[in-house]
Amino acid sequence: MKIAVTSTGKTLDSQVDPRFGRAACFIIIDTETMDFNVIENENAAAAGGAGISSAKTVIDSGAGAVLTGNCGPNAERTLSAAGLKLYTKVTGTVAEAVELFKSGKLAEAFGPNVEPHFGTDK
């Protein structure tokens, strides 16, 4: 399955970006083949609505799950409307996060874990 991981950089060694809406990049990765592509997040510096626009980007990428640090209510609402599974409080490198996901060690989040604007200016 294809999953999206928020990333501070463009490789699998990059750290998971703790922000969802304003993450530097989204790494869209196939968990079977480990093939991936990088989407630079043009909403990282958006004035507002970053979470919603980023959710749209991830949904359009065809990912079925999102691994990130923190996710606010607007992004969470958008992702869940599209039926994506959400995993928050993920840390470490992107590769480590994918391994944790594959081994079933991540717990699915059923709601936002932070307030709106949590990742602004951070």
Next chain:
Amino acid sequence: MPDGFVIAIASGKGGTGKTTIATNLAHYLAGLGKKVQYLDCDVEEPNGHIFLKPKIDVSEAVTVDVPQVDLKRCTGCGKCGEICQYSAIICIKENVLTFEQLCHSCGGCMRVCPADAIRLKPLNIGDIEFGKAGEINFVHGRLRIGHVRTPSLIKEVKKHIKQDCLAIIDVPPGTSCPVVEAVKGTDFVLLVTEPTPFGLNDLKLAVDLVRKMKLPFAVVINRYDIGNEEVEKYCEAENIDVIMKLPDDRRIAEAYSTGRIIVDVLSEYRKEFSELHEYIKNAKAGIDDKKRLRVRRKNNS
């Protein structure tokens, strides 16, 4: 003071004393028998009422229009989400989500919808309260918690400016959209600052703003004996009038902290406000002359 004049009390930096100047000026002028109106446009955190202590007798809710989607009509084409610049409406698969608080009420989504599935519904963003503070006609806006449509509410508050009064507008701090909305169309802007590097930095931003908006303005320096002389040097170099200097007087801070009006408790400061009044009166006369000149030129041409 002549009637029908609108003064905005603004500042780049917050906490410089806008409300202190605005409420004291209103109170002082009302004491002289002038018809005064005080409008608190710092709607995110209005505090003029703490000092003027008005008796509020009318309150009205302010609403803005936000989209409501009829999912029976919606075809899921996604055009509404594409046009929205604020992600306030978004089409996810066959589902349309709206985020009302992000909406700026442009109506774009409604116009591009080919299925006529979008209607407008009112969203309550805040309230305007009206009352009397002694002889002062008091108006203030209060933005509801969690709402961000500050300029929309300020615009509504300003619709209540009385033409037969000297209207004093308490402007929010900064130089962003709410400030632009609050100073727009006023006759004169007083920029309150403090003689510190922060005060100077933000004063420069505020001066750029009022110059761009072509509004006549002057500067008030509060807590005059702290900091350095850079603010005064800047004003001199830029040919900006500094029309009032309030000292860093502990008694002013004490009066402020107990919600009292300085000109009542410390009568020696009446002189400062009297001079401020004189300056504004002259400024108004100058502006009126220019207006008359413009009208005459227009009639002659």
